[in-house]
Amino acid sequence: MSDRAFLSLENLTLSYGNSIAVDKFNLDIRKGELVAFLGPSGCGKTTTMRSIAGLLTPTAGRITLDGTDITRVSANKRNVGLVFQSYALFPHLTVYENVAFGLRLKRMSDADIDARVTAGIKSVGLSALSGRKPTELSGGQQQRVALARSMVMEPKVLLLDEPLSNLDARLRVEMRAELQRVQKETGVTMIFVTHDQAEALSLADRIVVMREGLIEQVGTPEEIYNNPASSFVADFVGFENVFALRGGKLATPGGAVALAEALPGDAAGLAWRPSGVALETGPFKGTVKSVSFTGNLREYLLETPLGPITAEVGAALPVHALGAELAFDLPLKAAAPLQRFA
Amino acid sequence: MNRTLSTLILAALLVFLIGPFLIIVGASLSAGDTLAFPPQGLSLKWIAKVFTVESFRDSFIMSMILAVGGTFVALLLGVPAAYALSRYKLPFGEIVNTIVTLPIIVPGIIVGLALLRYLVVPFSFSIGVALFLAHTALVLPYTVRVVSSSFNNLRSDMEEAAVLLGATRLGAFFKVVLPNIQSGILAAFILGFVTSFNQVPVSLFLSGPGVRTLPIDMLSYMETTYDPSVAALSALLALMSIGIVFLAERFLGFSRYV
Numbered sequence: 001m002s003d004r005a006f007l008s009l010e011n012l013t014l015s016y017g018n019s020i021a022v023d024k025f026n027l028d029i030r031k032g033e034l035v036a037f038l039g040p041s042g043c044g045k046t047t048t049m050r051s052i053a054g055l056l057t058p059t060a061g062r063i064t065l066d067g068t069d070i071t072r073v074s075a076n077k078r079n080v081g082l083v084f085q086s087y088a089l090f091p092h093l094t095v096y097e098n099v100a101f102g103l104r105l106k107r108m109s110d111a112d113i114d115a116r117v118t119a120g121i122k123s124v125g126l127s128a129l130s131g132r133k134p135t136e137l138s139g140g141q142q143q144r145v146a147l148a149r150s151m152v153m154e155p156k157v158l159l160l161d162e163p164l165s166n167l168d169a170r171l172r173v174e175m176r177a178e179l180q181r182v183q184k185e186t187g188v189t190m191i192f193v194t195h196d197q198a199e200a201l202s203l204a205d206r207i208v209v210m211r212e213g214l215i216e217q218v219g220t221p222e223e224i225y226n227n228p229a230s231s232f233v234a235d236f237v238g239f240e241n242v243f244a245l246r247g248g249k250l251a252t253p254g255g256a257v258a259l260a261e262a263l264p265g266d267a268a269g270l271a272w273r274p275s276g277v278a279l280e281t282g283p284f285k286g287t288v289k290s291v292s293f294t295g296n297l298r299e300y301l302l303e304t305p306l307g308p309i310t311a312e313v314g315a316a317l318p319v320h321a322l323g324a325e326l327a328f329d330l331p332l333k334a335a336a337p338l339q340r341f342a
Numbered sequence: 343m344n345r346t347l348s349t350l351i352l353a354a355l356l357v358f359l360i361g362p363f364l365i366i367v368g369a370s371l372s373a374g375d376t377l378a379f380p381p382q383g384l385s386l387k388w389i390a391k392v393f394t395v396e397s398f399r400d401s402f403i404m405s406m407i408l409a410v411g412g413t414f415v416a417l418l419l420g421v422p423a424a425y426a427l428s429r430y431k432l433p434f435g436e437i438v439n440t441i442v443t444l445p446i447i448v449p450g451i452i453v454g455l456a457l458l459r460y461l462v463v464p465f466s467f468s469i470g471v472a473l474f475l476a477h478t479a480l481v482l483p484y485t486v487r488v489v490s491s492s493f494n495n496l497r498s499d500m501e502e503a504a505v506l507l508g509a510t511r512l513g514a515f516f517k518v519v520l521p522n523i524q525s526g527i528l529a530a531f532i533l534g535f536v537t538s539f540n541q542v543p544v545s546l547f548l549s550g551p552g553v554r555t556l557p558i559d560m561l562s563y564m565e566t567t568y569d570p571s572v573a574a575l576s577a578l579l580a581l582m583s584i585g586i587v588f589l590a591e592r593f594l595g596f597s598r599y600v
Binding site for chain 2: 054055075076078080081082084086090091092101102105106146149150153
């Protein structure tokens with residue numbers, strides 16, 4: 001049962017004139033799953049989310065929710081919640097009336113509405129502020145109201161548009177915990193859209209990396225982080241040193257470079273995180289172009305015959321000055337093999 | 343030096359803006375029998391006389407009907423038009439936007455002549471209907487423009503949020519959009535009212551026997567009777583306008599919209 005797809009997108013395609021925003025998107029989402037759509041702006045993640053909500057009509061393809069084809073069902077009948085990036089609260093209504101808005105349209109009794117609204121506001125910790133207008137709330141509080149407003153409708157799917165990006169670091173941690181709590185308590189299926197890999201990695205059960213309307217990779221945060229399928233994903237999750245493989249050698253701006261170890265034959269490329277580059281040892285040489293201190297670590301940008309290389313070492317180690325020549329190595333055991341290079 | 347200059351410019355500006363009003367108020371308080379400034383003695387008799395002239399009363403009612411009714415109809419047409427122009431990429435949106443602002447640029451006298459020649463004469467519209475249509479058309483651009491700016495300031499995702507909570511598009515408009523542009527609509531109403539009430543050139547062409555607006559009536563009154571009662575009426579109307587705009591600014595921040 002839980003393995004069956006709860007929300008299923010089949011060949012979902014959206015195009016505007018000649019440009020295709022989402023191209024034959026296929027994805028099955030299980031009930032209660034927390035999925036992130038991750039990608040840079042313009043990758044189609046928001047378009048996909050909006051078509052699940054019913055705010056956009058797909059050019060082709062099918063959306064099935066809980067066994068029903070909802071592709072042509074209008075947005076107000078889908079029972080899909082959406083927490084907007086701007087929160088989109090109704091400025092003329094109090095917190096209480098904002099949360100009650102959807103329930104009032106359902107012709108429920110006042111007592112039922114009051115019970116659900118009160119519980120909804122309480123669950124996001126805003127009971128004391130229920131008489132306030134949205135403009136009298138902080139951004140974080142407004143987002144909680146938006147969350148409560150969607151959740152009292154008991155949506156089948158809750159969509160969140162960049163839920164953490166407008167918050168400062170401390171609120172971000174709070175909201176992350178809040179979303180995980182809501183998901184655990186209600187078991188609601190959640191999809192959120194983000195351009196921030198840290199946000200996706202920390203919150204999602206499964207990440208869908210998108211690029212130019214296509215799915216680049218689908219996987220758990222660990223899979224995406226450790227085994228990026230393509231150079232694009234590798235770059236996106238912090239592999240700063242990405243090389244194509246051609247004929248068993250690294251393709252670099254300075255020509256083909258062979259590594260000491262035998263390279264895997266089937267990979268299209270190799271990628272190293274800054275922490276995977278070994279410094280002060282190895283066959284390659286580079287010149288220090290910049291040094292930046294990031295707390296525990298010190299990051300070096302090297303100019304090398306292989307192109308720019310970013311390396312990271314413990315900040316406690318001796319500092320190398322700008323212009324110093326450093327030996328480095330790209331050890332195969334620290335490399336992630338890429339299936340696709342583009 | 344610079345300071346003196348700017349003070350002078352400011353003073354000149356105030357004299358030109360407020361001077362005529364002060365002269366009118368002065369003339370209206372005259373005790374003499376002809377329109378004159380400075381007033382010959384002081385009395386309130388001309389202000390009292392305004393209320394006894396029957397044609398003033400009739401034309402005031404006519405002007406009020408045109409200003410209130412015409413602006414109301416203009417809002418009924420203008421609010422949906424402004425909404426469509428600000429929310430959707432219409433094929434001729436830009437052109438419509440330009441056309442909508444044209445009546446503000448085209449001299450009223452041309453509009454009046456055109457309406458007379460091509461509406462009243464061929465279709466034999468009654469003067470009252472023609473006046474009403476003309477005032478509605480004149481006010482429409484103002485309502486579209488003022489209400490458009492309210493719509494543009496209102497994010498469209500609010501409506502989407504309402505729809506996702508179960509509202510229909512229309513329901514979202516009435517429950518979410520309208521309450522948030524109330525002050526814009528009121529501002530448009532006031533601007534439309536004042537524009538219509540003060541309108542002379544168009545009304546001049548469309549006024550006929552027994553049907554005329556207050557400004558036209560004042561003009562024709564002055565042609566026959568040169569006493570200070572016209573000044574008294576002008577002062578009263580100016581005070582009414584000042585009062586309306588003062589209240590609007592006080593409660594709505596009117597100047598944000600105009």
